[in-house]
């Protein structure tokens with residue numbers, strides 16, 4: 038099933054409430070979408086949401102790289118995902134966000150060709166998955182608590198708090214949220230590399246009674262040795278995020294004893310093809326996975342949700358980016374329950390089910406290969 042055309046578009050989506058984390062502020066989604074069309078007429082959609090402080094790429098670099106990738110795979114078999122991803126991954130060790138966009142479009146085509154929703158194409162069956170909702174850095178504890186109150190009112194059962202501030206500043210924020218939400222809401226913390234080893238130890242020990250699920254990326258991306266030390270020192274599971282892009286990182290982290298959990302993001306892994314390998318390594322090591330996101334629309338979130346649905350070892354779900362958007366340019370795909378906060382609904386349409394509403398795209402920022 039040869040590829041006859043690839044459409045590449047820049048897509049900007051405004052965010053209602055900018056999200057501040059240790060690494061920067063996300064005030065708009067500056068994404069890339071690709072549509073791969075085959076000679077049979079079947080097509081697939083994919084999305085990239087680059088965030089340079091983590092992924093090292095940008096909307097402009099993705100837009101340029103996508104054109105090279107498109108020329109490389111045009112006229113070749115869309116169903117030979119192994120070969121196509123070897124070519125795309127061989128083109129750059131960088132640009133993981135846009136490699137992921139091509140990957141999810143190819144999986145979309147393959148699942149459509151099989152007549153199956155993507156999670157079934159991946160061998161999965163329907164299971165209940167619910168996302169948490171994230172609170173970024175707020176200026177005051179009262180601001181953080183106000184955010185948590187809104188999340189509680191929307192009936193979520195899990196909250197992720199961005200931490201990683203200097204000293205022990207985070208402790209008051211996390212403590213106040215636990216006091217507000219009571220014992221039945223899951224709380225996770227994510228430092229985005231903001232702490233050093235002694236600060237991480239001090240914070241996690243100060244939060245020992247708050248019944249947290251895990252601490253995500255407490256230390257610098259490269260600091261495997263201290264992540265392993267930290268695991269020995271504290272009584273809280275450690276989740277690697279920025280430290281794990283692909284299966285090679287996963288294997289190194291496992292060998293180092295540096296993480297209890299691994300956070301798969303399609304935009305770091307370069308897509309589902311490598312995400313499956315990360316999960317397989319985690320499973321072999323007895324480690325659970327989390328699935329996360331950058332600022333993808335429901336298009337990118339749909340692909341990630343299908344992967345999570347298909348692999349029960351992906352236990353922790355953090356697919357909440359679209360909750361922060363002012364508009365929703367996606368037709369079909371994953372939707373979120375109105376009553377049960379964070380509950381994902383995946384359609385049983387073939388593929389990942391999501392398409393971009395072309396009226397949201399700007400012809401001036403589009404190219405066809």
Ligand SMILES: [Mg+2]
Pocket residue numbers: 227229253254278279300329
């Ligand atoms: Mg994270």
